[in-house]
Amino acid sequence: MPNSQTRTIQVFAFFILVILSSYAFMPAPDSHANGISSNPDSLILEAYMSSIKKEFVGEEESLTTRELDSMFYEANQHIVDQQVNYSPDSTFKIFTIEVEGCGAYCNSTWYSWIHFDLLGNEQSTKIDLNLVEAIYPLSDRKYLIVDRSWGRAASVLTFSCMGTKLISYSADGLIIHPIAYRSQDHFGFCQEEGIEMLNAPFIQFDPNTEWLDYRYGNNYLYSHGMDVDTVRQGQFRYVNGQFILERETVTVNDKRVPGKEE
Structure with a gap:
């Protein structure tokens, strides 16, 4: 008869086998949840990250990966995010890498490639x-x-931005189409922190009606010395292959105190 110590070891080993077996038959995690869809995509991201570092430090071919990483880090550059986003029909994917650079304060730069x-x-x-x-x-x-x-x-000015791109592609390459807005050929905006608005800025597109709605605000204290908010809200309509601005309203909130110098 096995002694108690032997029986304890056998029971423990049995439970370990059960646990390992359960992991072996667990479904693979949904790789789209973290933006990276497959191992080939991970390899492509690695190559893009390496190219960013090489371009930043002016790398010679003799540098090892560890030396390259060290030089990049010593320059206060850090890769803080990486994503792969597929189109709903899986005909293209976009690789995006966020690099944060720090000096007096930190800012991010985004690098993107489309396949x-x-x-x-x-x-x-x-x-x-x-x-x-x-x-x-x-x-x-x-x-x-x-x-x-x-x-x-x-130090006193932070902002958030949203933007749009209208694209198509052919055998000849990628085509970026204009979206005319306020004398520009693209639509987007940046909003300073502290704008007095009921809701956050947004860009919303309805695929059924093909209407695009937006709202954002600006303040002119830092740029023009006037503590005035403007809130813009409008709609684009997609027709004949173009986004046409149909309407925009502007609300002004003058927060200056009468008689007080800015």
């Missing part, structure tokens, strides 16, 4: 995008991409 025509002859190129918020397929094989970013321009 498109994934179901055919895959191509890739850099694209001017920050953190991808949403990707919307449109009715004419174009796509609307909404992104966001943030920063600190001065």
Whole structure:
């Protein structure tokens, strides 16, 4: 008969086998949850991160990976986020890497690459995008991409931004289409912290109606010495392959005290 110590070891070993078996049959985690969809995507991200570091430090081929990482870190540069976002139809994907640089205060820079025509002859190129918020397929094989970013321009001035890209692609490459707004060929905005608004700034697109709604505010104390808020709210309509600004209202809130110098 086995003694009590032997029986204890056998029972313990049995439970260890049960635990290990349960892990062996657990489903793989949803890799889209953290923005990285597959091991090949992880390898591509690694290559892009390496290229960012090499470009920043002016790397010679003789530097080892450890030396490159050390030089990047010593320059107060840190890779703090990396994502892969697929279009809903899986015809393209966007790799985005956030690099935070710190001096008197810290700010982020976003680097993005788009790989498109994934179901055919895959191509890739850099694209001017920050953190991808949403990707919307449109009715004419174009796509609307909404992104966001943030920063600190001065010790007393922080801001958050949202922007849009209207894209399509062909065998000849990626095409970025204009979205006309306030004498610019693209639509986006940055809002300073401290604007008096009932709700946060937003860009919202309805795929069913193809209307795009937005709201954001600005304050002019830092830029023009006037403590005045403006809140803009409007709508674009997508028609004949273009976003057309249909309406915009501007509300002004003058917070200056009469008779007091700014």
